[in-house]
Amino acid sequence: MxxxxxxxxxxxxxxxxxxxxxxxxxxxxxxxxxxxxxxxLLSKGLGLAIVAGSLLVKLPQVFKILRAKSAEGLSLQSVMLELVALTGTMVYSITNNFPFSSWGEALFLMLQTITICFLIMHYRGQTVKGVAFLACYALVLLVLLSPLTPLVVITLLQASNVPAVVVGKLLQAATNYHNGHTGQLSAITVFLLFGGSLARIFTSIQETGDLLMAGIFVISSLCNGLIAAQVLFYWNAKPPHKKKKEE
Known part of the structure; x- marks a missing residue:
């Protein structure tokens, strides 16, 4: 026995x-x-916990948008740049045969992020544009994962994550500052992303030894920390109620 x-x-x-x-x-x-x-053991366990947690990270954001039937306060450009960064990490990791525990959350976060992109377009009255965007993204992803795309292009895409992450988060931070509140931005999602990016610094170094990936997670942690700080600062701030026009 x-x-x-x-x-x-x-x-x-x-x-x-x-x-x-x-x-x-x-x-x-x-x-x-x-x-x-x-x-x-710590790195593998932490990595798999991050992957498992990523299944739920952005669902609070999705549900908050659906419940409010509004994407007010969310920057579409910021979400799209985040999608670019997640796509770069996922494709780069698959191409280099990194263990799933070191990048798996990028897959699940990508699916949730593209859902948020579509919902933002949908609630802005651009549903057809949103459907076209989904189709184009799927086509681009297939090409990137195919043998047609050289490794140097995949590496450049991963390197572009640094400006994509920085610009994307700064756009969201600027939107929050301009509005004086965080709108439909989910605090749960923001803090989970911040914690996950911090943990990924250790796991990426331990499991892949890839300094490019580790550096991107350092930058991502700083940017996610900025958004988390804004969520705390604007915690009690509410979007102004839209006044009906008097006839």
Whole structure:
């Protein structure tokens, strides 16, 4: 029974959470202070937790828009630039065969972000434009993931994430400042994105060793921190009620 239990545990942990040599080091030899293997376990566990959490990160934002039937306070340009950044990270990671635990949230955040893009267009009376945008995006994604796109283009797309993230977040920050409130911006989503980007600095260095990815998450954390600070600053600020025109 003990051997069967050990075999089952090994099948669960290897290679999802630990390489086989670290499994032996930690759970066979019971060397629980083996720092390199502990760092791998922490990074894998944290990475998979981020991926799992990403399934829900932007749903509060989606539901808030649907409930209000309005996308007031959201910058379409900012959301589109965020979509570019997520797409770049996802395509770059797939092309370089990085482990799913190091980038998987980009896939789920991309699906939620493109939904928000469509909802913003829809509630601005541009539904047809939104449908066309979805079709064009799907076509571009297929091309990027195909052998037709050279690696240098994928790398340039990933490098472009830095200005995309910075400009996108600054546009949202400027919109918040101009409006004097954060409108339909979801505080839950903002704080989850901030926490996730901070954690990704560690996991990207540990799992990929790619300084470009790590640098992008550093920039992203700073920008998400700015938006989170605005959410706190404008916490009690409410959008002004639109006055009906007197006849």
């Amino acid at each position: 003990a051997a069967e239990a050990d075999g089952l545990l090994k099948r669960v942990l290897v290679p999802i959470f630990l390489p086989e040599e670290c499994y032996d080091q930690l759970l066979v030899q019971w060397d629980l202070l083996h720092v390199p293997c502990l760092k791998i």
